[in-house]
Amino acid sequence: MSALTLTLADASAGALDLSVLTPAALLGLKTxxxxxxxxxxxxxxxxxxxxxxxxxxxxxxxxxVGLHAACHRVGRGMREGRMEVTGRVGDExxxxxxxxxxRISGHAGAGAGMGxxxxxxxxxxxxxxxxxxxxxxxxxxxxxxxxxxxGNAGARCGERMRRGFVxxxxxxxxxxxxxxxxxTIAVFGRTAAHAGFGMRRGTLLLGHAPQFxxxxxxxxxxxxxxxxxxMRHYLAGFHPGFAKRLARFSRARRWSGDLGYGGKGExxxxxxx
Amino acid sequence: MKINGVAIDDTFAEAFxxxxxxxxxxxxxxxxxxxxxxxxxxxxxxxxxxxxxxxxERRLRAGETPDGRPGAAxxxxxxxxxxLIKQVQNRVGQCVLTSPTSACFAGLxxxxxxxxxxxxxxxxxxxxxxxxxxxxxxxxVPVMDGEFVCEENTRVVKAxxxxxxxxxxxxxxxxxxxxxxxxxxxxxxxxxxxxxxxGVVRSGSKVGSRYKTLPASTNHLFCPTLKxxxxxxxxxxxxxxxEIVIDGLDAxxxxxxxxxxxVAACRGRKHGVLRIxxxxxGGSLGPFxxxxxxxxx
Numbered sequence: 001m002s003a004l005t006l007t008l009a010d011a012s013a014g015a016l017d018l019s020v021l022t023p024a025a026l027l028g029l030k031t032x033x034x035x036x037x038x039x040x041x042x043x044x045x046x047x048x049x050x051x052x053x054x055x056x057x058x059x060x061x062x063x064x065v066g067l068h069a070a071c072h073r074v075g076r077g078m079r080e081g082r083m084e085v086t087g088r089v090g091d092e093x094x095x096x097x098x099x100x101x102x103r104i105s106g107h108a109g110a111g112a113g114m115g116x117x118x119x120x121x122x123x124x125x126x127x128x129x130x131x132x133x134x135x136x137x138x139x140x141x142x143x144x145x146x147x148x149x150x151g152n153a154g155a156r157c158g159e160r161m162r163r164g165f166v167x168x169x170x171x172x173x174x175x176x177x178x179x180x181x182x183x184t185i186a187v188f189g190r191t192a193a194h195a196g197f198g199m200r201r202g203t204l205l206l207g208h209a210p211q212f213x214x215x216x217x218x219x220x221x222x223x224x225x226x227x228x229x230x231m232r233h234y235l236a237g238f239h240p241g242f243a244k245r246l247a248r249f250s251r252a253r254r255w256s257g258d259l260g261y262g263g264k265g266e267x268x269x270x271x272x273x
Numbered sequence: 274m275k276i277n278g279v280a281i282d283d284t285f286a287e288a289f290x291x292x293x294x295x296x297x298x299x300x301x302x303x304x305x306x307x308x309x310x311x312x313x314x315x316x317x318x319x320x321x322x323x324x325x326x327x328x329x330e331r332r333l334r335a336g337e338t339p340d341g342r343p344g345a346a347x348x349x350x351x352x353x354x355x356x357l358i359k360q361v362q363n364r365v366g367q368c369v370l371t372s373p374t375s376a377c378f379a380g381l382x383x384x385x386x387x388x389x390x391x392x393x394x395x396x397x398x399x400x401x402x403x404x405x406x407x408x409x410x411x412x413x414v415p416v417m418d419g420e421f422v423c424e425e426n427t428r429v430v431k432a433x434x435x436x437x438x439x440x441x442x443x444x445x446x447x448x449x450x451x452x453x454x455x456x457x458x459x460x461x462x463x464x465x466x467x468x469x470x471x472g473v474v475r476s477g478s479k480v481g482s483r484y485k486t487l488p489a490s491t492n493h494l495f496c497p498t499l500k501x502x503x504x505x506x507x508x509x510x511x512x513x514x515x516e517i518v519i520d521g522l523d524a525x526x527x528x529x530x531x532x533x534x535x536v537a538a539c540r541g542r543k544h545g546v547l548r549i550x551x552x553x554x555g556g557s558l559g560p561f562x563x564x565x566x567x568x569x570x
Contacts (some may be wrong), residue, residue, distance in 0.1 A: 163405055182403070201402070226376050226422040227404055227413055229340040234406040264402065 003061040003084075006052040011068055013041045013051060015090070018064070019073040023081025023100065026059035069109060075102045078119065091128070094121045096135065097145065110154065113147040116164065120238050126151030129173065132166045132185075133159040140181060142166070146238045155192070158185045161202065165235065167242050177204050180265060184231065188245060199258045199265035205231075205249050209269045217257030222271050224251050274566050279539040280548045281565050286437045286531070287553035288561035291320075291350045292357050293432030293522055294387065295380030297333065298369055299344035306332070309375045310345045312368035317349070317360075318469045321489060325360040326350045326434060326520050328466030339378045340422065346380050348466045350434050350520045357429060358387045366393050370414070370421050379427035390414070390423030433561050436465075436519035436527035439477065439495065439550040440538050441511045447545025448513040449473075451538040455517055458537035464526035465519050477516045480554060492552070511547055524561060528568050535569060 004026060017040040026034060035049030048054075056063070064074065065086045072090035075083050080100045088106035096115040107125035115135035127149045132142035133156055141160040148167045155173035158166050161183040171189035179198035186205035195210040196217065228249050236243035252268035274281040298313065300306040310329050317327035330346040338344040349364070351357040369375050370393060379389060390412040394401040397414040403425075404411045410425040440455070442448035456472035459465065467473070482490030493499050494506040495514050507514070517534055521527035535549050551565055 165406070182405075184404070203404070223419055225413075225420060226340050226342075227411060227420070229342075230404070230406060230411060230422070233339065233341070237407075264400075266402070 001058040002056040003063050004054070004056045004059045005063040005065060006048070006054060008051060008064070008066040008068070008071070008087075009053050010051050011066070013046055015070040015072060016041050016051070017073050018067075018071055019076035019095075021062065021064065022075060022078045023060050023062045023083060024079055026062060027081075029059070031057075069107075072109070074104075075100075075121075078102065088125060093123070094119070094147075097121065107151070108149075112149075113142055113145070113166075116142045116145045116147065118144045120146045121148070122239065123147075123149045123151070125149075126170065127153045127157075127168075129154035129156055130159060131157040131168075132161055132164065133157070142183065146235070148239050148242060152189065153187075157187075158183065161185070165231075167235065167239065169242065169245075177202065177265075179261075180204075186242075186246065186249075188242075196258055196265060196267050198261050200261050201264045203265070204267045205246070205252070206267060206269050207248065209253075210267065216259050216261075217255040217267055218259060218263075220254040220256050222251060222253045225254075225268070228252070228268075274569065276536065276549075276569065277539040277541075277544070279544075279546045281535070281569060282548060282550040283566055284551050285553055285556070285565065286435070286551035286563040287556060287559040288433045288435040288437075288527065288563060289559040290561075291326075291352060291432045291434035291520065292354055292429050293348055293350045293520070294357060294361065294384075294427045294429050295330065295522075296347045296349065296361070296365065296389070296427055297338055297344050297378040297380045298347060299333075299338045299340050299342040299376045299378070300372065301342065301374035303332070303343045305372060305374050306343050306345050309369050309372035310347050312372065313364045314347055314468075315368075317364075318474070320350070320352055320356075320434070324351065324356060325364075326466070326468040327360075327364070328468045328472075328520075330463065330466055331460070339424075340376055342376070348464075348520065348522070350432055350466075350468075354385070354387065354429055361387065361389060361427065362392055365389065365423070366396070370396065370416070370423070373418050376422040378424045381428040381430060384428030384430040386426035387429050389425060389427040391425045393423060396421075430522060432520065432522050433524060433527055434520040435559060436521060436531060436561075436563050437516055437552050438531055438535055438565065439514055439516050439548075439552060440546060441507065441514050441548040441550060443510060443512050443545040443547060445513040448515045451544060451546045452515045452517060454540060455534035455538040459517070459519070459530045459534040462526060462530040462533060464523060465521040465530040467517055467519055467530075469518055472517060474516045474518055475514075477514070477552060480558075506550075508547070516552065524563075527561075528563060531563055531565070532568050535565070 037048040038045040067087040085104040091109040093112040101120040110128035152170035174192035176195040188207040251271040255267040314327040333344040394412040402413040414421040452473040477492040478489040
């Protein structure tokens with residue numbers, strides 16, 4: 001058995017909704033049935049066989065090759081299995097994902113991991129706005145799982161986040177952890193304005209001190225916090241490289257806030273950069 | 274059966290079902306780990322009057338603990354879940370939370386959850402913070418030296434208490450030296466504790482007494498000073514008897530601890546050990562029977 005590999009052969013089909021392509025949905029499907037699967041493409045539906053070249057037969061490990069920025073909702077609602085994507089993807093990668101893992105070699109569009117409940121997403125490029133954010137109409141954002149972005153993240157990363165762990169290797173846009181309820185977001189690069197605005201609980205780990213223009217945070221001093229080792233060990237189970245980089249937070253300056261919203265959140269700024 | 278000239282009685286240790294949990298305590302260095310776990314396992318030799326039986330299972334290197342600091346694994350045994358919940362809360366609350374730089378974690382992955390930091394968090398008076406990582410929730414309670422980090426729950430498993438063997442020697446020194454050798458060997462066995470002082474008990478008991486209010490009393494048949502006064506279990510040359518009581522997470526651990534303990538007690542020349550026996554109540558009280566000769570075969 002080899003991994004089921006779908007190589008996008010027709011890139012001219014426009015925007016594709018690939019939410020149907022999850023390991024659980026494809027498991028047990030014969031090749032003919034697989035080729036007949038209807039893929040929403042704009043206002044049409046196209047048979048999978050007309051879009052992708054199919055090889056391999058083990059759908060528990062699904063490989064998607066040659067995707068582009070108009071391939072949306074990859075891994076939506078995924079519950080189990082493994083998905084490897086070569087190329088970049090469009091919006092809503094791993095939306096409402098519950099389990100399993102998705103690894104992407106390139107960039108992801110907006111809303112990656114929005115409403116995520118569990119599992120692991122690794123984006124080796126950058127991610128757009130609303131990483132780990134809210135699904136339309138929801139009151140809570142990401143509610144579990146681990147999301148790792150090697151590059152940069154756009155605005156409103158972790159908006160209304162309730163639980164889970166987000167790691168951004170590069171920079172993050174404005175309103176990082178906006179109105180966050182709980183959970184953890186680590187950003188090793190720089191952050192734009194309004195980091196932690198309206199934060200009720202949760203932790204922002206920042207490699208560089210943000211500009212506290214909102215004045216909603218108060219400086220509590222510099223500490224060695226035992227919880228950091230636990231976070232490092234936890235992340236090591238997903239991404240050992242970033243777990244190692246968390247060591248820089250073993251001593252951190254703690255800012256508590258947002259004081260206008262209960263003040264039980266915290267921003268930990270690495271003391272050693 | 275004889276081991277190094279020591280007679281092994283054809284008898285068995287009678288043990289009882291208990292509830293147990295393993296808790297991992299860490300601190301900045303070994304000294305403060307020791308302070309915390311010594312306090313936590315103090316006054317915990319017997320459920321008869323201490324509420325629980327507790328002991329240090331083993332010391333843990335920094336790489337073996339959840340937070341990467343030196344630590345120790347502690348086992349606590351009680352007769353019921355309810356009592357275990359109470360003992361864990363009191364002992365962790367009064368002895369670990371109070372100990373500088375300490376942190377506390379569950380040491381078992383299986384079993385029913387009972388509160389560890391779940392209730393202790395209220396000491397934070399509203400300033401406590403929760404951090405859920407995967408399936409585990411940790412509480413961060415602000416204290417005067419920083420934060421006390423404590424896992425929300427620990428796990429309870431079915432366990433066994435009251436495994437034992439008796440060392441019958443020519444004199445007190447020989448019995449004590451043999452007991453010390455046994456304890457050193459038994460402490461290397463995972464999943465067991467020997468809850469009495471130094472792992473050794475001299476006041477072996479029997480069920481009941483001649484006093485209405487006393488449910489247990491001295492095992493007079495094994496007291497050398499009563500040899501002439503009662504129908505003693507001891508021969509004339511026995512001058513001292515010491516007992517090692519073993520609580521374990523399973524029967525295999527207790528059997529292994531019993532085996533290595535007896536072998537160590539009988540080791541050496543001129544050891545002065547005459548017999549190895551075990552305490553039981555005729556087999557009618559405890560469902561677990563550890564037959565000495567079967568274990569040593």
